[in-house]
Amino acid sequence: MTITWEEAEQRLAQAAAALNAAGTVSATGPLHVGVDLGTADVVVMVLNERGEPLAAFLEWAEVVRDGVVVDFIGAADIVRRLVAKAEARLGVTLPNAATSFPPGTDQRLSTNILERAGLEVIAVADEPSCVAQLLHLDKAAVVDIGGGTTGTAVVAGGEVVFSDDEPSGGRHIGLAIAGHYGISFEAAEQRKREPERYGILDLARPTLQRICDIVTGHIQGQPVERIVLTGGTCCLPGIAAVFAEELGLPIELPGEPLLLTPLAIASLGLNPTSDG
Numbered sequence: 001m002t003i004t005w006e007e008a009e010q011r012l013a014q015a016a017a018a019l020n021a022a023g024t025v026s027a028t029g030p031l032h033v034g035v036d037l038g039t040a041d042v043v044v045m046v047l048n049e050r051g052e053p054l055a056a057f058l059e060w061a062e063v064v065r066d067g068v069v070v071d072f073i074g075a076a077d078i079v080r081r082l083v084a085k086a087e088a089r090l091g092v093t094l095p096n097a098a099t100s101f102p103p104g105t106d107q108r109l110s111t112n113i114l115e116r117a118g119l120e121v122i123a124v125a126d127e128p129s130c131v132a133q134l135l136h137l138d139k140a141a142v143v144d145i146g147g148g149t150t151g152t153a154v155v156a157g158g159e160v161v162f163s164d165d166e167p168s169g170g171r172h173i174g175l176a177i178a179g180h181y182g183i184s185f186e187a188a189e190q191r192k193r194e195p196e197r198y199g200i201l202d203l204a205r206p207t208l209q210r211i212c213d214i215v216t217g218h219i220q221g222q223p224v225e226r227i228v229l230t231g232g233t234c235c236l237p238g239i240a241a242v243f244a245e246e247l248g249l250p251i252e253l254p255g256e257p258l259l260l261t262p263l264a265i266a267s268l269g270l271n272p273t274s275d276g
């Protein structure tokens with residue numbers, strides 16, 4: 001199933017409104033669960049049968065780093081906790097879920113965590129490819145800039161023709177901020193949320209340029225006419241202009257980049273042909 005950009009924006013706004021909202025909502029019909037195990041946070045999102053978000057729970061946690069699970073038990077505990085919150089909100093049991101992994105890494109990294117959390121894995125695909133499958137894209141690259149990694153998927157002719165992942169992301173921007181101000185990484189993450197006050201775009205620019213170099217390498221020789229940005233790092237105001245300048249391609253940035261990848265993962269369950 002693919003949706004238009006406008007539909008994606010609507011669903012992202014719904015997901016943002018539901019984010020970490022505990023209040024109950026009634027859910028009828030089949031539900032679709034997605035689990036995004038990131039290097040910076042874990043997100044569980046639940047969609048109704050039309051693909052609209054009903055529940056979304058996020059916990060900041062470093063359970064994966066550079067394609068390696070650093071805390072397997074902790075990750076499974078977080079997934080169980082977030083699924084329990086979604087179950088309480090919706091008044092249902094959620095027995096299965098779709099999940100994702102960085103391109104070029106072993107998908108069992110994620111599927112083992114879900115199984116440990118007691119979930120049956122019903123669909124799995126790499127992160128940028130999930131987004132590429134959800135949006136109606138052609139000759140485009142999805143670039144997912146998360147906490148620890150940047151993943152690219154190129155879509156052409158309705159197929160994902162390329163995907164790859166490199167360890168560079170928001171974490172490196174956090175380290176640059178921490179170094180510049182002589183503060184802890186955690187304090188730097190806070191300042192990142194006040195970009196104008198702390199001149200974050202200028203501090204982030206070298207990392208963003210390195211990420212653009214990575215993307216240039218990824219899309220070399222590929223049929224790419226535009227770039228779709230996703231991932232929490234793309235919340236940084238001004239990032240689209242940096243990408244447009246560095247890559248010389250039109251850039252599309254959703255209103256809620258932190259939630260697009262989780263939405264796309266949950267949407268895998270809507271697509272009967274996606275089995276990884």
Ligand SMILES: Nc1ncnc2c1ncn2[C@@H]1O[C@H](COP(=O)(O)OP(=O)(O)OP(=O)(O)O)[C@@H](O)[C@H]1O
Nearest residue numbers: 038039040041146147148149170171231232233235
């Ligand atoms: N408002 C914001 N402004 C700037 N950066 C932000 C904002 N919100 C979140 N981030 C950054 O987004 C990153 C997390 O994004 P995301 O949730 O997409 O990563 P992840 O999926 O956990 O990581 P990965 O995909 O690398 O495994 C963190 O580095 C965080 O600092």
Ligand SMILES: [Mg+2]
Nearest residue numbers: 038127146261
């Ligand atoms: Mg991610």
